[in-house]
Each structure stands twice: as structure tokens, then as C-alpha cells.
Amino acid sequence: MEDRVSISISDGIADVRLVRADKMNALDAAMFEALVAATARLSNEKGLRVVVLSGEGRAFCAGLDMGRFAAMKEKGGNGVPGGENRDLTARTHGKANFAQQAVWGWRQLPVPVIAAVHGVAFGGGFQLALGADMRFLSPDARMSIMEIKWGLVPDMAGTPILASLVRDDILRELTYTGRIFSAQEAQTYGLATRICDDPRATAFEVAREIAGKSPDAIRAAKRMLNNLSVDPGPALLAESVEQQKLIGSPNQTESVRANLDKRAPKFVDV
């Protein structure tokens, strides 16, 4: 399987890059596998101090691969509507399912993670950025928790993390509308740690600063800060359960068809 994530480590700083630039780093099966494998590798990396996570090409990550939506439109993997996506959400990985682990894995790393976000961070790509400890955004970055557009809910641990970062009404507005918002808005909402012309360069500056501090104190601080949040287990389970019900349902299928056919959806009442 082609590797979708590159990792190079120097002076205790891991430079982790999504390398599917031609598809704006969209999340296909190989990308999910590579993200989970990357967190597994880094969690055991001796001497690791900080991680910088970014995307090659024009974007951080454009979310779920459109090919998966096209499969949902037809019949999906295993002959079940949306089957391949259902598998992704159903596959367990400790407390998290496999899709969640691709995000939650970064939260669980023993060292801080800085996401350097440029271009778009949409849907699963936005949730991936939420997995980081900090988000440095380029001025032209655009974000959206876009799942509703496809008749879905966020199901990659984005809900509990977003809930810990933004006001409840903002969480709800963004989740219910899937509205695309700017870096400036992200900063107002508490989602952008910084806005900088070169987020990767700034991320590495801050990474070097952190890497210069006592490594055991940094790890202790991360453990301590992670413990501030309530047990995410119930929220992660709720994401999985709700998504399982939606995938392949008539209105979800209609959302996908309408989007791909570029027309307004016609929903049935529930």
C-alpha cells in the first residue's frame, strides 16, 4: 500500500506530513491506515519531544475521499450502502473506533503536537487538526466541520474535542450548518492558536522552543492537560452509534446523490 504519511525526525522534532498532494490529502483507506500507524510508531519513539503535523501541496486535508462518497451513491463496499465507511466506524481500537483513532491518536501521543494548517481543513481533515494540541493557521486557511453536507455527523473524535474548545452555541452552529469559516473566524472561536504567514515555519520555531525544555516535564504537562478533559469514552461511542445509523440511510444517500449531482436534496421526514 502506498505510504500516505511521511515522518522525519531531527533533534527530537518529528516532521509528519500528509503526502497525497494531488488529492488535497483526502482521507482514503490508505491515509487512515497511515495516520494510525504514524501515531503508533511515534508513541514509542525514544527521544521524541514534539510533533509538527502538516499537509503537502495546496491543503492540510480535504476530508473523506470523494471516492468513498461515490461508493455510497452507488452501493458502497460489501454491497451494503456505505459499507466501507460503516466498516471504518465499526472497527474498534481501544475506546476509539478506527476513524477516531486517526485523530485521537495525536491527542494520546506523550508529546505535544502542533498542526500547521494551510488551504482547507474540511470534515475529517478539520477533525484531524483538532487532534493536535495547537493549530497554527495560514491567513487564507478555511475550515469546516462539513459532515452534515453529506448527511453524516462528525465521527472522528471531533465532537468531544471541538466541545472542549468552542462555546456550545458555536459548536452547534458549525455542526448543524457545516459552514466554511476563515482563519480569522477560527481565531475568534478559539480554534486557531496563531495565524501566521508560514504556519510550518512558526510551528517549527515553537517546536524548537518546546524541545529545549525538560522532556519529562513536558510529558508530565501533556498527561496533566489531557486529564483535564472529561472521559471522552461516552462521546466517542455516541459518535460511532449515531454515524452507524446514518450511513446508508435514505436521507444520507440522498445527501450524497444531491451533492454529487449538484442539485438540492429532497429529504423524507423522519
Ligand SMILES: CC(C)(COP(=O)([O-])OP(=O)(O)OC[C@H]1O[C@@H](n2cnc3c(N)ncnc32)[C@H](O)[C@@H]1OP(=O)(O)O)[C@@H](O)C(=O)NCCC(=O)NCCSC(=O)C[C@@H](O)C[N+](C)(C)C
Ligand atoms: C477542497 C476543495 C474546496 C478544493 O477545490 P479546488 O477547486 O481548489 O480544487 P479541486 O480541483 O476541486 O481539487 C484538486 C484535486 O483534489 C481532489 N480532491 C479535493 N478534495 C477531495 C476529496 N475530498 N477526495 C478526493 N479528492 C479530492 C480533486 O478531485 C482534484 O483532483 P483531480 O485534479 O484529480 O480532479 C474541493 O475539492 C472540495 O470541496 N472537495 C470536497 C471536500 C469535501 O466535501 N470533503 C468531505 C468532508 S466530509 C468528511 O470528511 C466526512 C468524514 O468525516 C466521515 N468519516 C469519518 C466517516 C470518514
